[in-house]
Amino acid sequence: MLEYQFEDVPAPGEVREVAPGVLWLRMPLPMALDHINLYLLEDADGWWVVDTGIAIGSTEELWEQVFEQHLQGKPVKAVISTHYHPDHTGMAGWLCEKWRVPFYMTQGEYLSGLSFSRMMPEHFSWTSEQHFHRAGYSAGQIALARENFGGFGPYIKPMPTAYRRLEDGHALTINDRRWRIVVGRGHSPEHACLYCGALNVLISGDQVIPRITSNISVMGGEPEANPLKEWLYSLERFLDTLPPDALVLPAHNAPFRGLHVRLRQLIEHHEDHLLALEEACVDDEPMAMDLLPVLFKRELDQQQVGLALGECIAHLNYLHQRGQLQRRLDGEGRYRYRSIDDTLPMRLRRQHHEVEDEVPIQV
Numbered sequence: 001m002l003e004y005q006f007e008d009v010p011a012p013g014e015v016r017e018v019a020p021g022v023l024w025l026r027m028p029l030p031m032a033l034d035h036i037n038l039y040l041l042e043d044a045d046g047w048w049v050v051d052t053g054i055a056i057g058s059t060e061e062l063w064e065q066v067f068e069q070h071l072q073g074k075p076v077k078a079v080i081s082t083h084y085h086p087d088h089t090g091m092a093g094w095l096c097e098k099w100r101v102p103f104y105m106t107q108g109e110y111l112s113g114l115s116f117s118r119m120m121p122e123h124f125s126w127t128s129e130q131h132f133h134r135a136g137y138s139a140g141q142i143a144l145a146r147e148n149f150g151g152f153g154p155y156i157k158p159m160p161t162a163y164r165r166l167e168d169g170h171a172l173t174i175n176d177r178r179w180r181i182v183v184g185r186g187h188s189p190e191h192a193c194l195y196c197g198a199l200n201v202l203i204s205g206d207q208v209i210p211r212i213t214s215n216i217s218v219m220g221g222e223p224e225a226n227p228l229k230e231w232l233y234s235l236e237r238f239l240d241t242l243p244p245d246a247l248v249l250p251a252h253n254a255p256f257r258g259l260h261v262r263l264r265q266l267i268e269h270h271e272d273h274l275l276a277l278e279e280a281c282v283d284d285e286p287m288a289m290d291l292l293p294v295l296f297k298r299e300l301d302q303q304q305v306g307l308a309l310g311e312c313i314a315h316l317n318y319l320h321q322r323g324q325l326q327r328r329l330d331g332e333g334r335y336r337y338r339s340i341d342d343t344l345p346m347r348l349r350r351q352h353h354e355v356e357d358e359v360p361i362q363v
Contacts, residue, residue, distance in 0.1 A: 013065035027053030046077030052091035082205030084113030108190030119151030131220035136289030186231025217310025285336035
């Protein structure tokens, strides 16, 4: 069972101390998931900012309010982004320029952020079209995907042109406390979490969220990727290396205790999805698009369909590369899937875990 530590959340532009020298604040997001949690770590001579918010709406004004009211006369001394998605990096360039401070990120996330923030419609190539066609998109859906294709440049300030690399196992010393970098993968290439043993606090970003599940997607730029394998490995590694009673500070929802409970819930959630997909491929040979209702029971809008398709293909790639699904190209050049696992009937006797699916902003 998860134990939430606070009955309410900070108002926009306000902060709350969640551990000694650790402040929690929220910024708005223009979507169903309407907020992101950000954190300030107090040092002797300034503040470290962990994640930044998106660069549209009132975010800049709210940051100015935080500077004026909550920094206790100290400057910002560094900015950290856990990963490259625009709600985490959107204001990084602005913050680093305003305070003339270094930017910390893992290499995989920094380079991915540069790439996706500079992507233009003309980068929709034949490989992009092939990826969607093989998944089951119609010609009209492919045309719409081409029309809407692009990076997330409109949602972020230009990223800093230099960074300091975070690596798994390394540590940052902040106010004489060690914050160890714990890298997770799957939701993004090299997601950095920060764990402080002295406080028993984990800043988890999108790697561990209490009430929603992070999107695990395959995109056209790497159609044979297996991010779900990396995601599940990361969750198992967190179980082995992080304490069960840590205070978890996630990027969405609210701080909680019960890390190991949540990690097991997430693993079981994806195991249920994998089994459901295998079951759906026993008698028929569906395409990826045919399988979206197996994973997502709610109605999806056009943007959510793209993310849902990416997640579905992530599960299918995982099963195919493990030898549990056969995949073939039909006469129209579309992938068809069939289960080849003889143990499936026994494994279908499973208990379902109801977990709401996240479709985070990934423009």
